[in-house]
Amino acid sequence: MAQFEEIGRQGYLPDRIASHILQQVDAGDLKPGDALPTETALAEAFGVSRNVLREAIARLRSDGVIETKQGRGAVVRSPSERTTFRIDAGRLDQKENLGDLFELRGLLEMDAAGLAAQRRNQDDLDELADALEIMRGAKDFDEQRLEADARFHRCLGQATRNDYLATIIDYLSSRLKDTTRATGAVYAKSDLMDVTVGEHQAILEAVRAKNAEAARAAMATHIRGAAERLGVTLPGSV
Structure with a gap:
C-alpha cells in the first residue's frame, strides 16, 4: 500500500514529492489504474500547500507517469503508456x-x-x-x-x-x-x-x-x- 507522509524540506519540494510518488509507482505500491488521493489529501499528507502539490502532479503528468481521468482524478499509467522521452x-x-x-x-x-x-x-x-x-x-x-x-x-x-x-x-x-x-x-x-x-x-x-x-x-x-x-x-x- 502506498505511503504518503510529510516530506523533508531539503531540495525543491515539487521535485521531492514527484520523486516520492514515482518511487511508490516503481515499487508497485501504486499500480497502473490506481487513482492517487485527492490534491487536498496529498497536500495534507506531505505537509505542503496545494500549489506545491499541483506542481509535483504536473511534473508526473508531463513525464507520462499519471494521467487525469474524468471523475477519478490522477490515475497511474502503465509503463507501456508512459512518455518515452524523459529528462531526469x-x-x-x-x-x-x-x-x-x-x-x-x-x-x-x-x-x-x-x-x-x-x-x-x-x-x-x-x-x-x-x-x-x-x-x-x-x-x-x-x-x-x-x-x-x-x-x-x-x-x-x-x-x-x-x-x-x-x-x-x-x-x-x-x-x-x-x-x-x-x-x-x-x-x-x-x-x-x-x-x-x-x-x-x-x-x-x-x-x-x-x-x-x-x-x-x-x-x-x-x-x-x-x-x-x-x-x-x-x-x-x-
Whole structure:
C-alpha cells in the first residue's frame, strides 16, 4: 500500500514529492489504474500547500507517469503508456548532460523562434511582452522571475502554431527552470539578470518585426549565453 507522509524540506519540494510518488509507482505500491488521493489529501499528507502539490502532479503528468481521468482524478499509467522521452532533472548537475540538453534546446528553439516570427499574432506578442515585463521588474532571481522566463519560452512555442513543438519546448523549459533555480546566485552577483533580459528583448523585437532570420540569431545568442552562464560551452553549430 502506498505511503504518503510529510516530506523533508531539503531540495525543491515539487521535485521531492514527484520523486516520492514515482518511487511508490516503481515499487508497485501504486499500480497502473490506481487513482492517487485527492490534491487536498496529498497536500495534507506531505505537509505542503496545494500549489506545491499541483506542481509535483504536473511534473508526473508531463513525464507520462499519471494521467487525469474524468471523475477519478490522477490515475497511474502503465509503463507501456508512459512518455518515452524523459529528462531526469537529477542528472542535470553533470555538465555533459546539461550540455546535451542545451544543445537540443538550441536546435529546437532557434527554428521555433523563426516560425514564431512568421506565424505570431497580436495575442502572442502581448503574452511575450507581459512575461518579459515581469522578468524586467523582478529585483531578484526568484520564483516569479523563473516562471516568467519559462512562460516567455512557452509563449514562443505556442506562437509557432505547432502543437508538438510547443509541447516539447514547454517540457524543456520546465527542466531548465530547475537547473537555473539551483544556480540563481550566479545571476544575482552581477549584471547577468539584465543581460538575459536584453537577450529576451532582442528575440521579442525580431518576432514582432516578423524577421525570422533575426529571431533565430537572437535565440542562438540567448541559448549560448544561458549555457555559458551555467558553465557549459556549446559546439559552434548552436
